[in-house]
Amino acid sequence: MELSSVCCPGSNESMAPTLLKGRVLTRASVQRGGDTVLEYLIKTTNGPVKVEVHNQRPMAFCHSDEVERILTGVAQTEAWAQPLTLQSFSRQPVHAVYCRTGVMLKRLVSRAQELDVALYEADIKPEQRFLIERFVALDAEFYGYFDASDPSRFVASRVRAASEDISLKAVSLDIECSMSGELYSVGVFGDCEPKVIMVGEGDGVLTCHRDGLDHRVAVEWAADEVSLLLSLQRWFLEVDPDILLGWSVVTFDLSLLWRRAKHHGMRLCIGRFGKPLNWKVEDKHRPETLDLPGRVVLDGIDWLKAAFYQFDSFALDRVAGELLGEGKAIHNPDDRGEEITRLFREDKAALAFYNLTDCRLVWDIFQKTDLIHFALERARLTGLEFGRVGASVAAFNHLYLPHLHRAGFVAPAMQKIPGPDSPGGYVMDSFPGLYRNVLVLDYKSLYPSIIRTFLIDPKGLVLGLTEPEAMSVEGFRGARFSRKSPILPKLVETLASRREEAKANQNGPMSQAVKIIMNSLYGVLGSRGCVFHDYRLASSITLRGHEIMRTTKAWIEAEGFQVIYGDTDSTFVWLGNDAQNARATGCALVEMVNRRWQQQLHDDKGLECFLELEFERHFEQFFMPTLRHSTEGSKKRYVGRYDNGDEKVLVFKGMEQVRSDWSPLARRVQYELYRRLFQQEDLLEYVSDVEKALFAGEYDNELVFQKRLKRDISQYTAKSAPHVKAAAALVSATGDSSRGKRGASISYLFTKAGAEPLGYLSQPIDYDYYFDRQLMPILEPILAVLKVNYQKAGAEQLLLI
Known part of the structure; x- marks a missing residue:
């Protein structure tokens, strides 16, 4: 149209x-x-x-x-x-x-x-x-x-x-600068000749001696900062990359390049056809405001998060360490500002190697995770601009609007007074305890399957409310959905087909992109930032999920098994301590549930069923904790062990093990406690040994917390956060205000004076804090189930005075 x-x-x-x-x-x-x-x-x-x-x-x-x-x-x-x-x-x-x-x-x-x-x-x-x-x-x-x-x-x-196979040229870019922002160098790596453009003079190739090896780096010299910017502009004209990769490349690298060019009264023309780097909103240097015609910019941090990668820290050094097994080519990445300035003055070869290494690490991370392919597939699926991250609401609009117009409707306006919130996913009360042989049965893409099965659709709601009941499907909170040409269920069907095709072709990025888009559909309909938001739509998805999960529980328990927990789309079934052929039992339960849904929906509602329960996992050992200081079972927290054929694997859900606000010691001890629990090894002796070693100072290197500031410390309204207190103390101790700026990494310990920055402690480490606030919360759930008490020996008995 x-x-x-x-x-x-x-x-x-x-x-x-x-x-x-x-x-x-x-x-x-x-x-x-x-x-x-x-x-x-x-x-x-x-x-x-x-x-x-x-x-x-x-x-x-x-x-x-x-x-x-x-x-x-x-x-x-x-x-x-x-x-x-x-x-x-x-x-x-x-x-x-x-x-x-x-x-x-x-x-x-x-x-x-x-x-x-x-x-x-x-x-x-x-x-x-x-x-x-x-x-x-x-x-x-x-x-x-x-x-x-x-x-x-x-x-x-x-x-x-169209469907066209166009090869794109990608380049990783990284800059190095002084603490106040003056440019030292710019490195490029990828589909180009790797090199560094650096302020200074010297040979065209520098050799850096590191780790017993000689590393050669091609360097183009620039007389000053203006010359460096002009050289970079020429490089863009000659190499003409389609994609720029980096780490905080928009908010730091491109922003600083623009600001340094402006400082010199220049326009930095690094866009296609000589277009300048610019911003759509003055002083708002973010990916959505970037104006760089003809070049797509992909930030590693944003796209890893978009692909649902999770790391304790998204600092380049940390991510490269986990994904690639290597880190930055600098001695102290957390305090690199002063080190970079020292290298620029004293060892430009080492700085060039460091600069280029950062470029290569970003490039290797994108290659390892196939993020460029993922970004392409996401754009191909949604119609969003290639390189635009997030924007789930915009993606929904792009998918839905052309079909809506062809159906004779325009999208609604944003509600001035939105209706009540829709309920969240189903979470049943758990039965805490230590179990053997627990099955996890998951509904495959539950919310998209509900949309598809029960014809949930914004246009369908408009029509269904005016049609005879026989022509519509009942939802929740007064909703009815027309059976006539629904749009959203058809889109889900198309996406599901694309995902199966991607799996068959082993196209991982496409499969992941489709999965994320499908799972975002409910969130968009439940978002008050979406014009299609209607509490009846979202409620008809979540409350149907509640009904499905409760019915699944009843059907399984009618077969003689106990359901000990359920969460959104997962049902946890205890088979008993001596269960044989757990997988076969799980598959039989799955087949029974799926068959009953198909029959019931066909007979009662005249609907084709797309609900599909799957066998997910057999936990040989499973632990569901209680709430702290309570006998009530917790929710969204458990530990399980399963056999993957090569080893016994521990899975932690919602526990301290997977949270970055717990010390390395707490996480290591928790892992070992559950390993011993499932192996039926002694626990109390281990805890006693840990306590003694802790108070003897043997674990001091595992007590350090590390957290980045999300904004400048002056912008925090509450100064009670430990890392903010430590940052303020660090700025005071060093006189370096950059230590309190947004993005600064703060390493700190808890001492008798509270949170203090590493290297600037005024009081001894507070071992009581670490034992009482870090280790005991981990130990108590296990002790509660085992009905065992542990008496702390006391710091005064263990410290050597």
């Missing part, structure tokens, strides 16, 4: 129209006089091309009977309306309201708010709408003309989705 007309002013009629296929890297809309021009920087098999689409008007929808109020006093050349065969969710006809400029649309939005008139879809940018209305995501085929005077410019009139 075309919502606006397209023409190509300035097209060279002497040239034959042609098709241009490419991968869309960046999108924008610009004003040229009275014309809104969409600009797409795309990569083709023959290189980058700037595609322009003219006369695409910013637009919104409003009820037809409100058009006159909205446009009263507005010149027809600035904004005008056109009737459409579409309606709102309140079943009223709508007009499309077109504006000559984006500024005019913003004025109409403000006016609509003053008049209390609803404008629909006013937040959809024209460069996005043009693509998503035509189901174009990442790869596109444009129809139009090349500009005879500029072969890199293509003026398009139409576009459609």
